Amino acid sequence: METWEFLAAPFAAGLILTGIHAYLGLHVVERGVIFVDLALAQIAALGTVVGFLAGTELHGGGAYWWSLGFTFVGAGLFSLTRMRRSRIPHEAIIGIVYAVSAAASIAAMSRAPEGAEHLKDMLVGNILVVSWGEVGRTALLYGVVGLFHWVFRKQFLMISVDAERARREGLSVRLWDFLFYVSFGVVVTSSVAIAGVLLVFSYLIVPSVCGMLFAERVGPRLILGWSMGAGVSAAGVLLSYALDLPTGAAIVCTFGGALLIAAGVKIVLSGKS
Amino acid sequence: MKRVVTLFILLSLWAAAPAEAKLKVVTTTEDLTALAREVGGDRIEVSSIAKGYQDPHFVEAKPSYLLRLRGADLLIAVGLELEVGWLPALVQQSRNPRLLGKGSGYLDASTGCDILERRAGPVSRAEGDVHPFGNPHYWLDPDNGGVMAANIAGRLSELSPADAPYFRSRLEAFQKRLAEAARSWEDRMRPHRGVKVVTYHNSWPNFARRFGLEVVGFVEPRPGVPPSPSHTLKLIQAMKAQGVRVILVEPYFDPQTPNAVSREAGAKVVVLCPSVGGAEGVKDYFRLFEHNIALLEAVFRETGGAQ
Numbered sequence: 365m366e367t368w369e370f371l372a373a374p375f376a377a378g379l380i381l382t383g384i385h386a387y388l389g390l391h392v393v394e395r396g397v398i399f400v401d402l403a404l405a406q407i408a409a410l411g412t413v414v415g416f417l418a419g420t421e422l423h424g425g426g427a428y429w430w431s432l433g434f435t436f437v438g439a440g441l442f443s444l445t446r447m448r449r450s451r452i453p454h455e456a457i458i459g460i461v462y463a464v465s466a467a468a469s470i471a472a473m474s475r476a477p478e479g480a481e482h483l484k485d486m487l488v489g490n491i492l493v494v495s496w497g498e499v500g501r502t503a504l505l506y507g508v509v510g511l512f513h514w515v516f517r518k519q520f521l522m523i524s525v526d527a528e529r530a531r532r533e534g535l536s537v538r539l540w541d542f543l544f545y546v547s548f549g550v551v552v553t554s555s556v557a558i559a560g561v562l563l564v565f566s567y568l569i570v571p572s573v574c575g576m577l578f579a580e581r582v583g584p585r586l587i588l589g590w591s592m593g594a595g596v597s598a599a600g601v602l603l604s605y606a607l608d609l610p611t612g613a614a615i616v617c618t619f620g621g622a623l624l625i626a627a628g629v630k631i632v633l634s635g636k637s
Numbered sequence: 638m639k640r641v642v643t644l645f646i647l648l649s650l651w652a653a654a655p656a657e658a659k660l661k662v663v664t665t666t667e668d669l670t671a672l673a674r675e676v677g678g679d680r681i682e683v684s685s686i687a688k689g690y691q692d693p694h695f696v697e698a699k700p701s702y703l704l705r706l707r708g709a710d711l712l713i714a715v716g717l718e719l720e721v722g723w724l725p726a727l728v729q730q731s732r733n734p735r736l737l738g739k740g741s742g743y744l745d746a747s748t749g750c751d752i753l754e755r756r757a758g759p760v761s762r763a764e765g766d767v768h769p770f771g772n773p774h775y776w777l778d779p780d781n782g783g784v785m786a787a788n789i790a791g792r793l794s795e796l797s798p799a800d801a802p803y804f805r806s807r808l809e810a811f812q813k814r815l816a817e818a819a820r821s822w823e824d825r826m827r828p829h830r831g832v833k834v835v836t837y838h839n840s841w842p843n844f845a846r847r848f849g850l851e852v853v854g855f856v857e858p859r860p861g862v863p864p865s866p867s868h869t870l871k872l873i874q875a876m877k878a879q880g881v882r883v884i885l886v887e888p889y890f891d892p893q894t895p896n897a898v899s900r901e902a903g904a905k906v907v908v909l910c911p912s913v914g915g916a917e918g919v920k921d922y923f924r925l926f927e928h929n930i931a932l933l934e935a936v937f938r939e940t941g942g943a944q
């Protein structure tokens with residue numbers, strides 16, 4: 365069936381996004397830095413814009429290195445601004461970084477041709493027209509990042525869940541924070557190019573929130589998150605086909621619906637016990 | 638039992654299939670659909686990807702677009718990079734060999750048309766969303782409409798040689814009707830020749846040249862770049878100095894800035910229809926011009942026309 369041929373690549377992309385984001389989402393929700401992906405994606409977009417004004421092509425290899433460089437700067441910024449005892453919540457700084465880099469991109473792009481068009485391009489992405497080549501490259505990259513996180517899972521989990529204990533045990537929280545945000549930035553930059561900010565945000569937060577509803581430990585939460593993400597990817601892609609809606613938006617709405625159902629189940633379950 | 642069912646399905650398919658399969662045509666805009674319908678008549682099945690009320694620079698991909706492109710015998714595009722932001726990825730993903738690599742199933746309707754603002758040298762990045770191959774809104778001159786219809790008829794005849802005489806006679810009839818209509822449109826616009834107008838986007842150079850309007854400025858500081866305060870102030874001053882009383886806006890742009898400018902400059906905002914399907918009742922290529930010219934006549938009467 366030719367229909368499946370078209371829906372297979374977006375679905376595969378959805379599975380890959382689920383794989384890495386449901387995991388990173390656990391960290392992000394645990395740290396309470398929900399909007400860090402939006403901020404990093406926006407910094408990456410700003411990097412592309414600055415590179416573009418400096419003379420590189422928008423969709424070429426040069427643009428990627430510009431965005432990656434800016435992502436590293438952002439990662440440094442976020443690891444430096446995480447204070448032990450501060451009255452200013454980390455989320456506030458992330459919000460400021462997001463707003464300023466978004467505004468800087470808009471201002472810079474107004475000096476460039478096809479301004480709005482390309483800015484939209486960078487942050488919207490289009491999961492429906494993702495190619496198998498992109499899916500393969502992304503799977504490889506996320507595999508490497510995932511492996512890195514699995515090898516150092518003890519350190520990464522400790523700095524996210526219990527930073528005080530990590531300090532007592534002599535871990536350099538700043539260093540591991542920086543490594544976390546760098547790997548996170550690498551993932552988000554690629555994901556946003558494929559799927560856009562809205563969809564990446566949903567893949568990051570919704571599965572981990574769903575996992576938290578039903579489980580305490582990391583393992584079960586991950587398994588729940590992965591199952592939910594995979595199920596929603598399939599349902600969202602099918603819904604987009606059945607109702608002929610833009611695929612990314614259809615998946616995000618499916619995430620919302622699925623979380624509502626999960627919350628309903630939770631209420632019923634806790635009412636019984 | 639299974640065999641009986643298969644046989645039944647095959648029979649019903651055979652019965653449902655028309656004697657001659659129609660050519661499946663997909664166009665990027667409704668203007669091209671309208672023109673294809675004029676020459677293709679009942680020998681083709683045609684539908685458009687972008688709706689007339691949508692900005693053809695931006696189109697959000699949906700699964701049905703891929704399915705339609707997959708099955709298409711012919712894809713007709715406006716060309717000149719109007720669809721560059723979304724069409725290439727869709728065509729690539731449709732995996733339709735007829736359309737890929739600009740094969741026999743891909744037609745750029747602009748060939749042979751009178752294209753304005755073509756750039757010889759490289760386009761500087763500071764100039765905004767400039768299309769180096771020329772202004773892609775060329776269908777708004779009826780002469781170009783005739784050329785586009787001829788391009789479409791030519792390609793349809795190549796794809797279905799048996800129907801070539803049919804397409805030829807429909808093309809000739811269409812071009813004759815169009816020439817007559819164009820004369821009457823010109824007659825109606827003649828009293829307003831030389832009227833100065835401001836437009837939102839640079840969508841109207843072909844239309845303006847054909848019907849004698851003078852476009853003296855744009856609400857956008859540069860094509861594709863949203864209005865900025867200094868440009869808006871300069872525009873208001875220029876409009877006052879030159880006595881511009883009319884701002885033409887495309888339906889998909891935010892009317893806030895043009896409304897503010899028109900208040901300041903004492904002008905009227907008119908939402909013109911840049912494409913077939915962009916306004917109620919604009920169902921074919923003729924009604925596209927009828928609609929816009931009627932709107933312009935009304936506003937020029939109200940603002941005093943050429944002064």
